[in-house]
Amino acid sequence: MTNLVTVGLQWGDEGKGKVVDCLAGGFDIVARFQGGSNAGHTVVVGDTTYKFRIMPSGVVQGKTAVIGNGVVVDLDVLIHEIEQLARSGIPVDLVLSERAHIITPLQIQVDGLIDEARGKNRVGTTRRGIGPTYGDKILRSGVRMIDLLNGDEDRWNAFFEYQRGRVERLFGSSVECHPHRTWLRLRQMAMTLRDSVADTGEFLVNATDSGKKVLFEGAQGTLLDIDHGTYPFVTSSNCVAAAASVGTGVPPSFLHDVLGVCKAYTTRVGAGPFPTELSDEMGEELRERGGERGTVTGRARRCGWLDLVALRYASRVNGVTALAVTKVDVLAGIRPLRVCVAYRINGEETTRFPADSRVLARVEPVLEDVEGWTPEEIEDWRSSSKAYDDLPGGLREYLALMAHHTRSRIALVSTGPARRDTVVVEGVLSSLTDASAL
Ligand code: IMP
Ligand code: MG
Numbered sequence: 433m434t435n436l437v438t439v440g441l442q443w444g445d446e447g448k449g450k451v452v453d454c455l456a457g458g459f460d461i462v463a464r465f466q467g468g469s470n471a472g473h474t475v476v477v478g479d480t481t482y483k484f485r486i487m488p489s490g491v492v493q494g495k496t497a498v499i500g501n502g503v504v505v506d507l508d509v510l511i512h513e514i515e516q517l518a519r520s521g522i523p524v525d526l527v528l529s530e531r532a533h534i535i536t537p538l539q540i541q542v543d544g545l546i547d548e549a550r551g552k553n554r555v556g557t558t559r560r561g562i563g564p565t566y567g568d569k570i571l572r573s574g575v576r577m578i579d580l581l582n583g584d585e586d587r588w589n590a591f592f593e594y595q596r597g598r599v600e601r602l603f604g605s606s607v608e609c610h611p612h613r614t615w616l617r618l619r620q621m622a623m624t625l626r627d628s629v630a631d632t633g634e635f636l637v638n639a640t641d642s643g644k645k646v647l648f649e650g651a652q653g654t655l656l657d658i659d660h661g662t663y664p665f666v667t668s669s670n671c672v673a674a675a676a677s678v679g680t681g682v683p684p685s686f687l688h689d690v691l692g693v694c695k696a697y698t699t700r701v702g703a704g705p706f707p708t709e710l711s712d713e714m715g716e717e718l719r720e721r722g723g724e725r726g727t728v729t730g731r732a733r734r735c736g737w738l739d740l741v742a743l744r745y746a747s748r749v750n751g752v753t754a755l756a757v758t759k760v761d762v763l764a765g766i767r768p769l770r771v772c773v774a775y776r777i778n779g780e781e782t783t784r785f786p787a788d789s790r791v792l793a794r795v796e797p798v799l800e801d802v803e804g805w806t807p808e809e810i811e812d813w814r815s816s817s818k819a820y821d822d823l824p825g826g827l828r829e830y831l832a833l834m835a836h837h838t839r840s841r842i843a844l845v846s847t848g849p850a851r852r853d854t855v856v857v858e859g860v861l862s863s864l865t866d867a868s869a870l
Pocket of ligand 2: 445471727
């Protein structure tokens with residue numbers, strides 16, 4: 433009995449989709465606990481590339497997929513992904529929370545209106561209705577899966593009028609959808625999923641008690657967390673490990689291990705402070721080499737050096753004991769390679785991660801050169817032993833630096849997009865001892 437939570441330690445896009453796909457073989461159930469179709473997880477299997485926005489990535493391995501109450505669900509996207517998987521010969525065994533809030537077209541419209549109205553202070557959201565849907569949940573005005581199944585159109589009409597009031601009075605716009613037709617469509621989509629709807633906490637507790645193993649998949653990343661991230665340039669959910677409990681309905685004692693996923697460098701999509709950002713040719717080179725474009729919005733990602741201050745902070749917030757480091761191949765041949773070991777604020781050096789985004793925007797990163805590794809070294813390693821101890825020396829030093837700063841151990845290293853470009857270090861996480869997919 434060992435459940436595992438995987439979380440992103442940066443601003444999302446750490447390569448969680450690939451890591452989860454590699455590990456899912458050792459688990460019975462994969463579960464999403466927060467976020468919605470703002471996420472974009474890419475999984476490459478042979479010649480096929482899967483892109484998920486709401487499905488847990490582990491579904492590709494044929495595992496039972498749980499979508500917890502903490503997820504905000506766009507039914508259009510969910511049904512589309514189920515159909516796509518069925519066409520690829522992967523029938524989905526889905527358990528969807530009856531308590532999950534539904535993203536409606538109204539909230540998608542409001543997402544755009546709010547971010548536009550912010551002008552130069554805009555967050556640069558993915559415009560998938562995430563913020564307004566979580567906002568309505570907290571305001572106790574949302575629509576849940578159970579409401580659609582119960583078929584109470586009067587409640588829906590009250591919700592619609594509240595949204596209409598907001599759009600018209602606050603933004604001077606008019607709503608883009610029709611109340612009754614939208615209701616019929618949402619209700620019809622919900623009904624097609626009704627056999628999958630359940631209490632996800634009950635399901636997961638029973639499964640764990642009967643010896644099944646659960647892999648909880650975080651979306652976005654710690655620095656986008658609504659409480660612990662770079663507020664207000666964050667998403668509207670808790671992305672940290674603890675959210676796996678609240679977001680699915682299992683007690684915290686059911687989260688046994690936490691694996692932090694981080695990229696060997698740093699990226700960010702959307703607005704907000706980014707101390708190690710490279711606005712020069714090196715930033716452009718990282719973007720090109722790493723294919724750093726958003727899965728959901730297609731936006732170019734901002735790129736920069738590895739930030740060990742932020743990484744240490746994120747590891748502490750999550751209680752990470754093990755790291756999965758991705759995209760080390762992208763850095764091959766870059767010399768000198770640099771990492772940020774501290775921030776300088778008003779002439780003073782600190783390793784504390786500031787809570788104020790305006791302060792973070794002004795810090796000067798203290799950078800150190802590290803040796804690096806070459807594409808040839810990675811190629812040699814790939815075609816020979818593929819053991820962790822045989823990784824290029826410069827890369828092992830880099831990984832040791834990451835482990836040291838985060839007080840954790842390296843559990844997995846990804847050297848390319850394919851499953852075979854992965855090395856799992858045995859014995860680091862008890863839940864990974866039988867990660868057999870590799
Ligand atoms: P929202 O989640 O659409 O409200 O967007 C808020 C911020 O989080 C924006 O800067 C987005 O670019 C960012 N964001 C949301 N989801 C992801 C993700 O999955 N990866 C990376 N950035 C994300
Ligand atoms: Mg992504």
